[in-house]
Amino acid sequence: MISIVQATERDCQSIADIGKTAVEESHRGSSSVEVMTEFLERNYNPEAIREELHDSHNIYYIIQYNGESAGFSKIVLNDSHPDIGVANVTKLDRIYLRKEFYGQKLGLQLLNFNINLAKDNGQSGMWLYAWIGNNRAIDFYRKAGFMVIGSHNYYVTETHFDVSHRMFLSFSER
Ligand SMILES: CC(C)(COP(=O)(O)OP(=O)(O)OC[C@H]1O[C@@H](n2cnc3c(N)ncnc32)[C@H](O)[C@@H]1OP(=O)(O)O)[C@@H](O)C(=O)NCCC(=O)NCCS
Structure with missing residues (x-):
């Protein structure tokens, strides 16, 4: 039984836990352990969420x-x-699953939910950044119709950046 619900304060810990693990796993090799740890501790703690x-x-x-x-x-x-x-375009800033749920189309359901939400709010497309080494995510976005439209240096800390694709999905072509 799958449901998609708006997050509340009660979800802070679980969002922080899922994000920390999924970012670490999907971006392994993008930076040193120290850089990754600094990024995760700053962005994926319950207070930050x-x-x-x-x-x-x-x-x-x-x-x-x-x-x-x-x-x-x-x-x-x-x-x-x-x-x-x-x-009128939407940024998909984060989409992260627990590892045991990868590959079961939960990501696709959550993405489609957000696409429909964006369309219902008068948006004409959706864009995102994906680290060039995150093949699973890039394949996932391509399958959903996103195209690489540019490149971006995503600053993880003040001194380290990950080279990322900028990807875009136009709703008029869907
Ligand atoms: C990226 C993510 C959200 C995708 O969700 P998912 O539920 O695993 O993906 P789905 O089951 O919906 O799969 C959709 C497509 O993704 C791609 N995909 C899935 N597993 C893959 C793998 N191991 N390697 C490459 N591509 C893969 C396939 O193209 C798949 O389509 P197919 O099953 O028809 O071949 C999820 O894997 C995740 O949370 N990954 C870690 C965090 C992350 O990288 N987030 C994105 C940051 S930019």
């Missing part, structure tokens, strides 16, 4: 499998990028 949830621009959803949190997503509506040229 609580602050994120308090910002009404951030739309977090949890995907549950038999009542257990299997993953989460974060989108920001009307978050344009100069390369895209239209204002």
Whole structure:
């Protein structure tokens, strides 16, 4: 039984735990252990997530499998990028599952949910960054119709960046 529900303060710990593990696993090799640890401790602790949830621009959803949190997503509506040229596009900022749920189409269900939510809010497309070494995620986005439209140096800390694809899905072609 799968359900997708809006995240609340009660989900802070679980979002932090899922994010920490999934980022570490999917970005292994992108930076040193020290850089990764600094990034994860700063961004994936319950207090940081609580602050994120308090910002009404951030739309977090949890995907549950038999009542257990299997993953989460974060989108920001009307978050344009100069390369895209239209204002009404959504940034998919985070989508992370627990490892035991990979490959079971839960990611696809959560992505499609967010695409429909964005469309219902008058958006014309969705974009994201994906580290060039994260093949599973890049394949996943390509299968869903996203195209690489540019490259971006994503600063993980003040001194280290990951070279990332900028990917875009136009809703008019779907
Ligand atoms: C990326 C992620 C959200 C995808 O969710 P998922 O539920 O595992 O993906 P799905 O089961 O919906 O699979 C959809 C497609 O992804 C791709 N995919 C799945 N497993 C893969 C693997 N091991 N290697 C390469 N591609 C894979 C396939 O193209 C698959 O389609 P197919 O089953 O028809 O071949 C999930 O794996 C995840 O949380 N990964 C770690 C965190 C992460 O990298 N997030 C994105 C940051 S940019």
